[in-house]
Amino acid sequence: MENAFQVDLRGVVDLLSRHLYSSPRVYLRELLQNGADAITARRALDPAAPARVRIEVSPGTIGVHDSGIGLTEDEVHTLLATIGRSSKRDELGFARHEFLGQFGIGLLSGFLVADEIQVETRSARGGQAVGWTGRDDGTYRVEPATREETGTTVTLRVRPGADEWVSEATVTDLARLYGSLLPIEVTVNGRRTTEPALPWAKADESPAERRHRLLEYGRQTFGFTPFDVLDLDVPGAGLTGVAFILPAGAGPGVRAAHRVYLKRMLLTERAEGLLPEWAFFARCVVDAGELRPTASREALYEDDLLEHVREQLGRQVRDWLVRLAETDPAALRGFLRLHALGVKALALHDDDLLRLVDGWLEYETSDGPMTLAQFRTRHPRGRFTTSVEEFRQLSAVCQAQGVALVNGGYVYDGDILRGLARLDARIEPLDPAELTTRLAPVDPAAELAARPFLAAAARALEPLGCEAVLRDYDPASLPALYVTSRAADQAAELRQAREEADELWADVLGALERTAERPRLVLNHRNPLVRRLAGLDPELAATAVEALYGMALLHGHHPLRPADTAALNRSFLGLLDWAVK
Template identity: 70%
Template structure:
């Protein structure tokens, strides 16, 4: 077509819009009552008379009555018949934070459970007549004179087939209590009151113990547990008040905390995520906020700068509670740390005060038993730490016996905490242990014994030469340990490079080979314990073949004891030594004499 076009209005398929709401916006059709309550409370707020009443009746369909500001006929056409129209709060010029919902989309939620919605309303403006608006799920609506003596609105729903249960008295009472029990209006269902004294955390008690008992009971009602402690929350810029209930049992840090959030005392959702920092998984919160924004479905919080600031402020409140606990009730702090140490450790990675609390109060696994880092440093001037649980288990007994205190840094956040401690206390530096250091703490033999062992050592070194290992004899505790496999971090790195080179293709094998050649590291050592009776008997052997089998057997045992990974060459040596020693035992003179009998 040539020339200017003609503007056309979009045609809206109301059934399609309702299907979109039910499948993609709202999580459940049960939210219909929340939307109706929001509209009623907003109408009461707009009238500005204070107080207000919302009555819900369930006989012969659902009716929601309010004594709010009501609508004129012109407003009915503008606000109820145009999908996506600006909210009533904007039309009437009120501040955004005064209202809960939005008339247009909110009223459409009634079509989730009904095929017909009737609204009878009368504006509070002087002389305004009552108006009846009837909307149908097929997209039609009708406006006609209505009957109502006082300003306000009545919304009536007639259940569609299959939705009658959602409008039943039992379900309506349950939904009204869930969504509206804290509303600042008088809310009743079939004459029975739903609203009471407001948020429990705002109820004043002359006796703090009585208030705590009331909040404990509230926590049991909501979550089914008695809280370890209750923390009051207050973020003025978000208009937020509430309480955090500290969980009385451990919880997995990966589980995101879900919190009960009210907006202007209307329930937003029971399981809102993202309200607190991720490390604060040890609390469950119930809060009411006046300034935080909901998402379009009004079942979650909109991620913006205010929510981020609120999240940080709530995290700071939890941090202050912990600091105060450390100053006023150390025994209770220790009990808390035993339950929720992972959350506190996560805080300590970013917060200096939390780091000091962890250093002073949180027990770590050490070679001297469970102990705080501060106490361990006082007791062990030559303290070290290792970065894995396996390495700690391998070396702690030997290190402890030689007077080298060892801290296990292999659990979540432990190594990062140990390495961050000098940031708050330069004297708290704790060096990392290089396993090769241990050999410098092991006792050496006297010169005569060392000289006598030279032939054995020569044969022993030949036995493990192709395994990339050296053999030394030392005198150390515990005497029950016959041999110890010790490798430095540089040697481990070199071994990993060699293993990667063997598995790589030609080009990468050459590159890794060049890197491997550039690394000069001490070879791993098999340290035989001269205090162990078996090791001493092995060092007294003179037959080279038997020395080879025995030393390779001790080598394999040391690898298994230390939980070192076994290479194919290690496994072959271990099998060879086992079978060789078994065959040697079966051919000893005593064994042959037994066979002859």
């Protein structure tokens, strides 16, 4: 035996209000949507039919009158009394794209603010006018009505406690919010709330006047005066609109809030995912004819068409950047000062934007700020570091040795500098071990005299996995330089793994470690302190070398292992003990 589901309407309304819709205010959007779709259906039969939605607000009630196609008595029974069934579907049940509504639950949203809904309707296809009254307890009645003109009137009897949502001021604001761009006349108590044309539509005005008008529209919409504005157009999705560039820097973690209209009805003020993630510096207002909404009509449905739109809009923002470089270099520099991070993210995968970064974006170098193109021209054999700490530690030393450096330690910079190879504009990364070979050797006589000191330094650094070398280099104010390499870093990881492994694996890793390269503490013979240390008692000299080792680690922002911390503490206490004797 087959049975029909029994629906608890109060439960359905509670589900809508708590889990589908974000706020009761959407009731007016749904009523506007139904009216707009009814007008669309009537104009398909009669293009000259009137296109009006009249909203009348009075204490305790709100009435929405439309000049749409209306419903017959059979349609009233079929559509208004069946949850989830929509008149806006074809014979196979698919939503028809010319209508705003798709899910057959729009009228139910009226129960978010009312305990009774009355509908009076007369169909353009003939027949008598019909009245339908539904209550939030799930009951309804159908009876003849006296309406003479074609169309539909929906009247809500406001429930106690919902008055704030149906006051004249609130209804006017909601009508402007959701329906200001609808291509029909919408009035609230006689005051029109719709605009005659889309704000970004071409008008009889100069480009400068249009730009000024759009910038003002962006200020009113988003609350900031945009840096620039650009047109958006994706014909495959029936999408047009504008993007406004933020006038101040914004991090990539900030969620972009775009304003999206579907067939000129507001979908949401906080749409996400409309632009690629790298374009976090833009805010859009768009109207689309073919994108799909979610059931709540408060977000876009993620599908292949939305992915195509995202790709096309990203390409248009990218083309705007390229045009800016060609037509207004000063504006481009201003933009890059604000939004360099987004451009860098795009440049990782786009050669044209990589050329823009190469030629226009300034980087920190050992010679001061300059573009990468300028850096390559001045220093054909320049290098870049992969961390900010390494740049700060080695910049002065490298400059003294004739090696120019670019700081590639910030987000995306290292990948961009490596990506320059795609443009045949390579800048090689710096291997700190290479720097050691550029530092001048010490005079042979001085090195011979310093052998006892170097032997003491070697004994002090041996437990720390580091070697001591003596060189003669600038700046003379720097007593020691901790220099590692990729191979030495791998050896350090190997040593740490051996310390944490069991006995068998510790022996295996220990055999590998004995052949591995080690980092170096490069002592500067030009530094007066180092020359004085060379003449000290070997035990005291070893303690001083431990102190220099710890200082060099801290100066280079290298991580301190427990053994490094212990050596630093030991050297401090040792030198303090020696000082007070």
